[in-house]
Amino acid sequence: MKRTIRSFAVAVAAALTLSACGGSDTSTDSADGASDEPSSDGGTVAVAYDLGGRGDGGFNDLAYAGAAAAAEAQGAEVTEATAQETDTDQDRAARLELMAESGANPVVTVGYLYATALTEVAPKYPDTWFAIVDDATVDQPNVVGLTFAANEGSFLVGAVAALESETGSVGFIGGVDTELINEFEAGFVAGVEAADDSVEVSSSYLTQPPDFAGFNDPTRGLESANGLYDASADIVFAAAGGSNAGVFDAAESAGTKVIGVDSDQYETTEAPLNEVIISSMLKRVDVGVQTFIESVADGSVEAGERRFDLSTEGVGYSTSGDMLSEETISAVDALAEQVISGEITVPTTVG
Amino acid sequence: MSAGTLSGRLDALVRRVVSPPRLTSLALHLLAVGIALVFAVIVLAGILAAYGTAPSAVIEVVGEYALTPAGWVAMVNKGTTYYLAGLAAAIGFRMYLFNIGIDGQYRLGVFAAAVVGAAVGLPMVLQIPLLVLTACVVAGAWAAIAAHLKASRGVSEVISTIMLNAVATGVIAFLIAPERFGAAEEGSNNTQTALMNESGWMPAIHVPGLGEVYGFTVVAVLVGVLFWVVTERTRFGFEQRASGAAPRAALLGGTDPRRMVVLTMVASGVVAGLVGLPELLGATSHRYGISFPAGLAWVGLSIAIVGRNHPVGVALGALLWVFLERCALPLDLIGIPTEVVAVVQATVVLAVVTSYELVHGMSERSARRRAAAFARGRADTTEAPAETAAESPAEEHA
16 A cells, blocks of 8 residues: 555656657658658648547558548648547637647548537638548538448448458447447448358457547557457457557467458558558558548539548558458459349448 | 665655645745756747747747737636646646546536536526536546545555546446537538527627636636635644645544545546536537547646645646647648747656656755754754754755
């Protein structure tokens, strides 16, 4: 008891320092491509990241990739800022106001947590275009909601898992048990069922909100994956952001397979670890952000929800590494056609 | 030095770190905090220099952004939340209790208030007290679990409150599902409760030339006054300090330390229940959702240490914290990582502890010198060694 008390004052300070050291080194350099050109006539593109920020190896990085590509083409600069754990809606609003105030246009907000703040800020800057990723609730004449049919992409990798599984059992790992990730699970389960309804699916989430550690905790990813692999699953779809690295490690030791998420993780993961990644569910946040910035530049932008789905290749699945059989690919592509044509409607909620 | 004396010294150190200032040594306290701030500024300048940023550029950013009318309003509003978290922590510190459960207590409390606020629509004069009461009762009840475990089973509140935070997270995750108390909104991925009735939207205070300050800020100030009155001017406050400082002596004096543990922990929880209300009642969303801040227990404990458990000190600590965080916003945009601010905050906590030790050492040495001089004067008539005589006056400052 006393020992605990003793070390406490130091522990508070240490925890603060550690959390600082643990933070990713995000915003040190702005737009790699664009900053080479000193005359940035193309103006400034601002990106406000969700928790985790740039360097998360997923969602936020994809948004940056899209912004950087579009900015480079226009000779624009990219400025960035990252959300903090203790942020209130006022803090988020202050971040966006600061960006708009500094003359950035457009401003991209990454993640639905910015919705309330954006609703407040957007009317104050009617000449600035804003986009918000993963949300369609901000109804303003200068806001575009970039949403992705994650259920459709997950549906396809569900079919991949069912067709490639040898044990007849597959697994799903979600980073944090939010509605957004539930949609991945729902699509995956439906995909497994559509391809082979004898295959069983077990699901697990790493953390519950507001604990968002599940998106950035490889150790928990590893433990959870070990649990699924021990219980006879031989393929796991991991939609857990930075925690996916742990799932890859678990698959490598167990000799089993993984399906990655967001980006083509076979390409973004170091060899030989990437040999366990047979496919990735692609959620092209980069395409969404890039399309938005380009549409602002050429004046074709329209306010409202802009949904990226299978038909517009905003979501999909990857075949890098050539680990899928011909039969699987043709069967999955056939299912994709049925989704696009509307023959199959993929659910967005589980059960 | 033997292990026994070392542990004794460490205990004394911790007690000085978390014990409230006495008026007699107010100047020394101010000196300690002053030294800490100077040290923190030097560290900040060093880090920025390492990043290749001229400190003058930073001062410019701060002056143009943080210390502006809008900046002050934003800092007072966010500071209200931090102040309440700091007071909740300070209440626990009065008895050397570390309430790390502020986080879970505040979230359960504000969640319950949001649910009640959406379900009940009384007139505002009744509605707002009802919401405050709901948040306080739920958060206090949650803290009572840890209090009971501590008093009846001797379970360390540090362990139990950390675990209860995780349990609170799970309970809210279960209850906030759309089929229970949550409200799903078309096109939104946010997990949140339904919109509260408008009678629970607390009017803001319009400060001419500045902007809209949360109405709940007034409540927070009143809680600070109440904290001072209770701790400094009531029997409860005295008993609390007595049984925290010397449980056995307090027991002999007729105070049951276990009862004091329970009351203190519950009081800390009740104040923690207020932490989320400035945001729920005053901000624009008027719902509880996963966009609410997390990690406020650490913020509160740090602020209470920096503020030396005094309601005014805690207020200054809270303002310092939000000022630093406010500065992080423009610094982030000019490419300085926001983690710099966390480093500075940690440095402030360490520096306050260290400089307080320094100042304490100074006052102890001067007390010892005075005592020694006094003893020498008497040594002509008695054989009492100077050292023994020096012990008791020095202890008064511990």
